[in-house]
Amino acid sequence: MAQQHLDPTDPTARAVTGDALAGYLRGQATEFLRALRLHRETGGGQNGTEESVDAARALRHSARRISGSLHTFRPLLDADWSEEMRPELAWLSGTLALEHACAARLERLLLALHRLSGSAAFPAQSAASAVGGRVTGAGRGVPAPANGRGTGPATPPTATAERGNLTVGAAKAGALLERQLTLARTRAHSTALQALGSSRFHAVADKVAVLASEVPLTPTAASADLRPLAAAAGERLNDAVAALPLVTAGHPYNAEALIHGLSPDPAPHPQDGPWHQVRLLLRLHRYAGEVLHGDDPPLDVRLLAAGQALNLHRDASEAAAAAASAARTPRIAPATAYALGVLHADQRHEVEAARFAFQQSWQKRAVGTA
Amino acid sequence: MAQQHLDPTDPTARAVTGDALAGYLRGQATEFLRALRLHRETGGGQNGTEESVDAARALRHSARRISGSLHTFRPLLDADWSEEMRPELAWLSGTLALEHACAARLERLLLALHRLSGSAAFPAQSAASAVGGRVTGAGRGVPAPANGRGTGPATPPTATAERGNLTVGAAKAGALLERQLTLARTRAHSTALQALGSSRFHAVADKVAVLASEVPLTPTAASADLRPLAAAAGERLNDAVAALPLVTAGHPYNAEALIHGLSPDPAPHPQDGPWHQVRLLLRLHRYAGEVLHGDDPPLDVRLLAAGQALNLHRDASEAAAAAASAARTPRIAPATAYALGVLHADQRHEVEAARFAFQQSWQKRAVGTA
Known part of the structure; x- marks a missing residue:
């Protein structure tokens, strides 16, 4: 039900071949190189300006999409090259994501x-000093300050009055x-800077530069249909969702x-694992849709809502662990x-x-596409 | 909508007069005296046996009903007598309720x-020693041990294994x-014992003994219709529910x-107040229904569910305050x-x-009786 747009048995759908995959990968590689140039021009993240944060986000954005497509359409790409490339891209986007997280x-x-x-x-002064103005507009599922949840005054009070409202504890x-x-963020920032200056990163960047002009497809890939592989990604998502306690x-x-x-176990809640896994599979499913539909993928509001719920799930899970x-x-x-x-x-x-929000949007999806 | 059975404009309903009120009050007074006798026979609560707990519960049960009826049907009863009686009954049921709470x-x-x-x-050994086996079967909305909420083993493990599962904190x-x-309960127990031995209590018991044979109705009450007063109790409930943030x-x-x-305020959450108030009004509404329908009140499952939700609300609110x-x-x-x-x-x-559970059952009620 989740792969309605990818259904290979749909006779009205146009065939999408390996050429589309090559075009998508070239496009993402170009985006990657553009973000890298922007990143270097803005001081390489040394100053932590908004531009360099945007550049790092764009780098992660393309790295995730290249890596995801390599995974979903593996049989159509040179195997050795794919297997070398994917862990490097995962390392890069993971390292770059940490500071923002x-x-x-x-x-x-x-x-x-x-x-x-x-x-x-919103605790304006305190939070602004804490995040150094870097996450403006980049709040990853953080609720807006005036979200109607509270009973506080409508006009933002002064920081002193705010502090007064907080108990000592x-x-x-x-x-x-x-x-x-803040210490963890500073460390993540240094790690990201080191990573971007490392020879390991330069090797990745060189490979992406080659990818921007030449995609290593297998000999038969150019005319092969992408839809069965995209549908398989949708199936993996459906199977994982079916295993959730919905x-x-x-x-x-x-x-x-x-x-x-x-519980005395300081490790993250094991019950969260399957939900995090579905979040990753949902992302792969979305990227596969981007490959198939090019610049104009059909907007699936419920899929979007499901993805946002899973992002919130991840954020809240990690925040709870940080408090503990x-x-x-x-x-x-x-x-x-x-x-x-x-x-x-x-x-x-x-x-x-x-989880409740995910269940609600997924259920609507299932009913809507049945 | 909440007073469907009390609607005075319903032409098919039989008229219910002050005689029914007198009969109800005599019946509750008799129950009160029976519970009091049982209480004295079982050692006056000194031993805290299950029988004496049952007797105390029966005492509260009748005291609440007499007091509630005095309130709802005030215009039909001798005013001086009513005003003297009600606070004494409230004091008694409040004092007796504390230990169990x-x-x-x-x-x-x-x-x-x-x-x-x-x-x-269920932490069998620990809880049994804590409540002295007194609350068996009297759990006020406490969920049953095997309510499917947990992932624990189905067979109750030994107390040692249980303790092992708890972290140090x-x-x-x-x-x-x-x-x-336990200290609070012991104090409440002593207070209840003192109350039951006090001259204040003996004065109440004497008045209830008189009530069991002679209800001080006003001269016109015997033929007056009870339904408008019962409907007014339903209206007060509806108004209070309408003011809740449903x-x-x-x-x-x-x-x-x-x-x-x-919040630094150690007082109970002020937002809980209106819900507690609705709980009391719902009880008065139920008692008014008992007066009108005698021994065979129509079973209103949704009203029951709404009342249980409000009991849970009160219990959880007080437990949260105890933890804080x-x-x-x-x-x-x-x-x-x-x-x-x-x-x-x-x-x-x-x-x-x-609150969610109350909203759900109340909404069903409103739809069902519309």
């Missing part, structure tokens, strides 16, 4: 702390998270997400630990809410 | 701690709550209940405070879930 996580946790203190207005928890996640997720307030909230991890800091005050406990449970609750 | 709250919180540690099986939090709520409550995961989760209050104990370990924070947020989520 830390900043977004801190923003999400500080927003939640303010919401939990009965003050919904919440303020201390916020400061602790700010310290820990019946439970569709019952509001099932209290499943917090079930290991006090901060609570294990030695010698913190009980009030700080209490606030972190409330915050952890709140984020696990958002995990559950994201 | 403490025991049920502890049971609810210990169950939640085990659920949050990924172990859904959760175990310490459980011990702290057990200490505090649109928000009907959106799952609205995150409203925890919005003051870290325990976290303010001086010199507790950070791990204990963290567990109490998670527990507090969990119970506030149950508050939100109860």
